[in-house]
Amino acid sequence: MTTPPTTTPPPAGQAAARAPQQDRSRATRRRLLEAAVECLAELGWNGSTVSVVAERAGVSRGAAQHHFPTREDLFTAAVEHVTAERLAAVRAHADELPAPGPRRTEAVVDMIVRLYTGPLFRAALHLWVAAATEEPLRERIVALENHVGRESHRAAVDFLGVDESTPGVRETVQATMDMARGLGLANLLTDDSARRAGVVRQWARVLDATLGTAG
């Protein structure tokens, strides 16, 4: 890893003013996106207005609307941004997974299931269910869901180290993602972690037997 120099000579002329302003704008945008996911997870769609998010992010309502003209823009972008960050973080820590074998399989299933049982999934679930009855949201959430689903599926295939050209492998990985989604739903109202741990352990054994991931 290369470390950035501790001091950078300031760029000359107009750029000097523009660069920090762009940084501030990016930081504001990021705070809004993160606050939006927190609000959705805690308050649901009804309680999550642009004003509530702006206040939590410490940003004026006007600034929030400059970045995201509509409520749908803000929340769709928020779930997309935080999901991309989470997937990137998971990929960045992939080298900490155990070597191929049963311990790796269980670690991968656990990692996938964690993606679906935290505040991000809770936020996405509120948005998803709202989209079922709110037309302006529906189309955007369908597109988001396709994109996120593809990325998550690809990550699972990479981490499990399986070959999707083998018949049944693709569907087994899909079933794993569906199960993770179901576990996320089961965790919405109560702490389901004890039951979930048993399901994850058993699922990993089933995958080892089905996909040959036991090594």
Place this chain on the structure above:
Amino acid sequence: MTTPPTTTPPPAGQAAARAPQQDRSRATRRRLLEAAVECLAELGWNGSTVSVVAERAGVSRGAAQHHFPTREDLFTAAVEHVTAERLAAVRAHADELPAPGPRRTEAVVDMIVRLYTGPLFRAALHLWVAAATEEPLRERIVALENHVGRESHRAAVDFLGVDESTPGVRETVQATMDMARGLGLANLLTDDSARRAGVVRQWARVLDATLGTAG
């Protein structure tokens, strides 16, 4: 099947008036419960008020409130009632399932998944997600979820004909129910039936290999 006699002698005295009145009351209650599930599935929690349900059921608002004093009473009872009816219907048709073997396993997985991909699941999902942020609903939905989850799990064990005292069997059945729930969620905004058919088929093969249900 025995057919009821076409004419029944009316019971004597007060009971004569009471019996048809009780029948009418039960029929009204039933219409309200069915209309409540339809409304929830189509309109979500926000759009499903007692008035909307009463109108759909062709019942006065006062009569609806006589049967169900609060909105929470009505919708919790509705999801419980329709789920019990669906499970009873599924059990009544159990003898139409193929004999034990791979065809039966796939038919059972398909049957479980159908429970989670129709309007009833959609209604339950709206109620479930509303309960995450509405305190008066939460406790009741947690109790409902426990009850329904237990009943569905028991039906799955019976239909698959597996023995839960064998290590891993209980968790494999739980994973199947979680997967079905995840498939339900995946079907909320788009028609997921083509992808789902592949997952169901593959999952049945995995169960046959894991549980020995191939016969």
